[in-house]
Structures are given as C-alpha cells and as structure tokens.
Amino acid sequence: MRRTDPPGHGPVRFGPAGAGDGLPVLDALRDVLARAARTGDEEPAGGGTAIREAACGYWTRRGLPVDADRVAAAPGAPALLLALTAALGGDVLVPRPCAAWWAPYARLLGRPVFHVATPAECGGVPDPYALLETVRRIRAEGGDPKLLVLSVADDPTGTVAPPELLHACAEAAAAEGLHLVSDETWRDTVFSPPGTVPLSPAEMLPDRVTVVTDLAGALLPGGWPAAVARFEAGERGARLHARVLDVLTALGASVAAPVAAAARYALAEPAPVTDRAATAVRLHGCLATALHATVVAAGALARPPRAGRQLYADLEPLRPALTAHGVGDAQELEDFLTARLGHPAPGGHRFGDELGALRVRLTTGALLGASGGERAECLTAPAPLELPHVQRALTQVKSVLEDLCDDAQRWEQPR
Template sequence: MGTETAEGRAARGTRTGHGTTDCAEALMRRTDPEGHGPVRYGPPLPGQGLPVLPALGSVLAAAAGPADAEPCGGGPELLAAACGYWNRRGLPATADLVAAAPGAPALLLALTGALGGDVLVPRPCAAWWEPQARLLGRSVFHVATPAECGGVPDPYALLETVRRIRTEGGDPRLVVLSVADDPTATVAPPELVHETVEAAAGEGLHVVSDETWRDTLHRAHDTVLLSPAEMLPDRVTVLTDLAGPFLPQGWPAAVARFPDNEPGARLRSQVLDVLTVLGARVAEPVAAAAAYALGEPEAVTERLTAAVRLHADVARAAHRAVVGAGALARPPQAGRHLYVDLGPFRTALGAHGVGDAQDLEDFLTARLGMPAPGGHRFGDDLAALRVRLGTGPLLGTTDEERAECLTAPSPLELPHVQQALTLLGSTFDDLRDDAQRWESPR
C-alpha cells in the first residue's frame, strides 16, 4: 500500500461534519466543560506582557466620554490612519477599500462568509483561523508547509490539495496565509510567497494575508518580508490585528485592505453587511487609540522598537534553552513566541503520562506556570508533541518588573527574567535527562 501524503490526508480527513478533523472531534469528546475545547479554548495572540503605553492610555481616556461605537466598518479617522499605515508600507490604500472591526476574527468571519466555499490554511496556522470557517459550516483543509518556515503553504502541496478537493466535489475559494507567522514565529522567504500566491491565483483562489506580525521582525534589516498584496494586488485582502504591534489584547481592533478593483469593492461591501449583522463595531475610545497608533507617532514607534528588541532577546534565549536540551524549534524571526517540537522526548514524556499535544499542554502549563498551548490548537496533528511558548510571561509577574525589562540595558540579566528562563531551561533539561535514562544500553 502506498504512503498517503500530508495534503492527501488533509483533503480526505477534513470533509467530516463542518470541516473538523477526526482528531479534533476526538479532542472535543475528551475535554471537560471548563473551556479547553478547540473553540472554547482558543489561545489568544501572544501578549506583549508590558504595561500599556501611557500615550495610548491618554488617548483612550480622552475619547471615553460618550463611550459610543464607530460606524460599522470604521469611522473616517480610523480608516484614514489605516490608509496611511499601508501607504507607508508600499500598499496604496484609500478609505473606500479599507474596513475596521473589533478584532481580526470578526473580519475573517465576514470575509469567509462573503467569499463562500471551502477554505485552505497552512499546517500549523493561527488558532483563530479555522473556527471562523467551521462556524459558517465551511470545510477547512490544512496544507503542508515547507521545511524552512510556517505560515505559507508549499505551492505544490497547495495545488495537489486543491485538485483533491475538487475531485471529491468540494469548492475551494479561499486560502489564508501569514508571511510573519503565528505560531511558528518564522518569516516566509519572498520566493516561496511568490510561488504560493501564483499557484493560488492560477486556481482562482482569493488570498487573505494575515499580516498581524509584520511589524515585529526581530532583525528587520536582515529579514525581507514581502506582502502577497505587492505581488498580486487584484486577489489579495490584507488583514492586520492591532494587538500584534500596537494595542493591548483587551482593546480589540483590526483593519482590512481590499483589492482596488470591482470584485474588491464588492467584497468590502459584503464584509460590511456581515459586520453590520454581527454588530461588530469598534468602540470609539479603542478606535481613537487605534488611529493614534496607526499614525505611528514617535511615542508609539519608540515603544514598538523597544518591545520588539526585548521580545527578540528573550525569544533567542528561550530558543537556546529548548534546543540546547534537545528539543526542536526553528529560530524565531518575528512576534513574541516560538514553536517547539518535543518529539525527541516522547519516551520520557510518556513516563509522565504525556501521549499527545493535549497532555503536553497540560504538563508544560503546570511545570512552567505559563500557558503552553499544544500544537493541536493550531491545526497540527494531535499526536505530535508540539507547543507554542510565549515570551511575554517570561518578563515578570508585575507591571513594575515588566516595565523594568524595557529600560534595563541587559534585560536578560534581571533576576526575574533569569529565574523564568532558568525554569524553562531546567524543565527541558530534566526531560533530556529522562530521555537519556530511557535509552536502551548500547
């Protein structure tokens, strides 16, 4: 019997019920009612772990009088700020091609509903992508990614998956990808993005590019990030959740940029219809803070630069700790997280009762005292022992400790950061030692 490809398994396995996989269904059966199901426990974006920028707090407080909501899709000031943000990044935008919502999930839900059909996503992918499609009854198909990065499907795997879906009577219309990725913290090389976007266009797919993390590159001068919208402006909608670079997670705001053509205008109109039905409007105080942040005044850019540098330093230290112990992880290139494969410790983890990603999530969350969502939350195989670790929890437990990280010349030498990194390293070292004891004598 031949070996089935990963994309073949995706095309076969996800057309059950409303697009959920057999593994996901099994997971839902085994979880308790306390909120650890795939949808009820959707791990949020990796948090900043830092106090709110005072200038942002002042803007929000000043706009908090009426405490009203923006017009559906965003008010003039917020849309103008979003246009300026994208124009400075080489993506021309006008207010009639932009929309805002209280968080990227609402925008993706509206986009998925407007476009219809089946959805393709990379494996793994951001935890909030698949539930949007599942809620609408869409089938979701995970596509393998290349070895060097996550976030963007391998173009050949994408074509094969589209072929299989259509052979089985499906209707693929949308592919969601991220050039700067959650959960893998990698940045896709431009040549891969180009090949994948061309493959998607050749199959008539619309591309949603989640660019939430594009402004958090760890080595901005050494990393080339190319938006799919620069390559194929007629078929790409760009999505940015401002909780990535600018805002606290408790201030939900996101913006979308649509193609500058008739289908793009029609898609925006349909998205606004869905947002209106949902009542998904940004609160005016949050919109004021979002517009201020998108304008990128000096206070905002200085904080962003300092925060990115801090999280990059901590991410590199965490990466050294887990890889030094024998786990597997790609070097983090963006964001506030890293994605770790503990497959080399499977036997040792088995002795602790850990047999899959849910068990691993529970085990590491208890050991580390911080969230460690398993790879199954991101569409990865339940049997694979992978987790996403955030850097925010390693910055301290109080606002004072976290603020000190921003101003310290050597934040990794702060006692509370050292303590958190030591706990992380010792946890993985213990697993390495356990694994060595379980090895068969030569």
C-alpha cells in the same frame, strides 16, 4: 478528501490565550483612550472615516496605497476573518500549522477547512506544490476551495517565509482562482535579521488579496481589540467590501469608540508609538533567541524565531520521558507543561498540527515577569536577560526540559 480539523475540540474553543505583549500600556495611548472615553460616541460597523483614513496612511507607508472606501475596521482580526469567510463562501485552506483562531471561525460557519503542508522554516506560507495537489483533490471529491489564508510573519512558528516561496504560493493560488487573505499582524515585529521588511502578497496579486492586520501585533495592547482590513481596488473589491460590511453590521462588530481613537493614533505612527514598537521588537527578539537556545540545548527541536513573540518547539526527541509521565499527545503535553511552567503552553493541535505530534507553542510574554514593575523594567534594562526575574523564568523552562532530557537518557539505557 478528508477534512483535517483536529477532533475533539469545539468550533471556537481553541485553547489558552494567545501571545500577548505583556508590557505596560504606553502613556500616550492611555491618554488618548481616556480622553475618548469621556464621550458616548459610537463607531459604525466597518469603522468611521478617521480610523479608515489612518489605516490608509499606515499601508501607504508600507507600499500598499489604498482608498478609505476599501478599508474596514473591526474589534479584532477574528471578526474580519469571520466576515470574509462568510462573504467569500466555499472551502477554506490554511497552512499547517497556522494561527489558532483561523480554522475555528470557518468551522463555526460550517465551512470545510483543509490544512496544507508547509515547510518548517517557512511557517505561514504553504508549499505551492502541496497547495496545488490539495486543491486538485478537494475538487475531485466535490469540494469548492475558495479561500487561502496565509501569513507573511507567522504565529505560531515565529518564522518568515522567503519572498520566492511567497511568490510561488501566490502564483499557485491565483492559477487556481483562490482568493488570498494575508494576515499581516506580525509583519512589523520582525527582529531577525534586523530591519527586515516582509513582502506582502498584495504587492504581487493586487486584485486577489485582502490584507488583515490586528493592531495587537505591534501597535496596541492585546486587550484593546482593533483590526483593519485592506480590500483590493476594482468592482470585485467593492463587492467583497460591501458583503463584509453587511456581516459586520449583522454581528454588531464595531470597534469601541475609545479603542478606535487609540487605534487612529497608533496607525498614524507618531514618535511615541514607533519608539515603543521598536523597543518591544528588540526586547521580544532578545527573549525569543534566548528561549530558543534554552529549548534546543535541552534536546528539543525548534526553528530559530525571526518575528513575533512565539517559539514553536517539537519535543519528539523527549518522547520516552514524556511517555513515562503519561504524555502521549499534544493535549497531554499542553497540560503537562502548563502545570509545570505556570503559564499557558498550547499544544500543536491548537494550530492544526496532528494531535499525536509532541509540539507546543511557547511565548516570550511569559518571561517578562508577573508584576507591572518587572515588565516595565524589561523595557528600560540595557541587558534584559540579566534581570533576575527573566533569568528565573528561563531557568524554569530549562529545568523542566532538562529533567525530561535526563529522564529520556535513563529510559534509553539498557536495563
């Protein structure tokens, strides 16, 4: 079976930066980090007792109790996924599209990566029948599928799969003996419908799922790398945890002590952290909804976002105009929009989509403003969409896309 890695891109050079929060650092977090920075303490690979116990509390409050000896911390989710992929072995399956950093780390280890068809409205969770067929074909051609990575709230699409699809996918994976890694980085950022709590596959398959949460999703600034992993109970979970610690130790992948202190504070979810997180979710939800309306009004296609800070847009209806501008694939679309919008707009090929598809991920962080003052104003404004700098940013997106729409209409007229 042919691997579905995008051609022409290196194993870890996966393009523009991810969807950062873009908001000022919470004062309480900055104070905790500053105090911890006064010492020269070091964190062990896999995290010290304090951060692991804080992670236990975080997961227990979400219905996923775990012991501290089944938790590992690392400087970002990529380090954990790299360690898990190395520890588990075999071929890796991921949705199409998926987070930009999932496949590159498997390729870095020389592991085959296979993208599985995923419903457009259910990004992050593959279609169970497509999963079964993909596994069957891999094995028929001598492959060894071992690991399925999925997400309950998705980057890049911003969608959230319904519980029934997640159930069906998890059952299909278990039937084929796959180990699941559930990326739950964005589970606390669901804004539509308000109050939605995504289901975790660890609730369905407690003995076959490792949960990975990058704290930059909702609790820490993106530039403070810290992530935690929850391993299943039992002997198999203990062995996997030990192997992951071996890999993290070999890599020297420990969380910087000041960042670990901030992570411990954030994982305990005191009022300043939960209040800021709730405010940020409402803000990014408001911006994502407005961005979606702008993109759709200009003639592009996009599923309504429900979580995170992303919008995944399909510009196929504007292909005639884009062709006239020399844009024929996702890389050219990325270059075209990045230059005109003035901020990164990674093409769909970064997320495992076909290079020829005219898809792109846009982020709400680009609408917050260029200065710290403008971004801080977004946090306190009762109507952030009425702020002049937010209006200008949305108008810029609208102008770029409407110009393409006008061009497309001209090209469609008989000559």
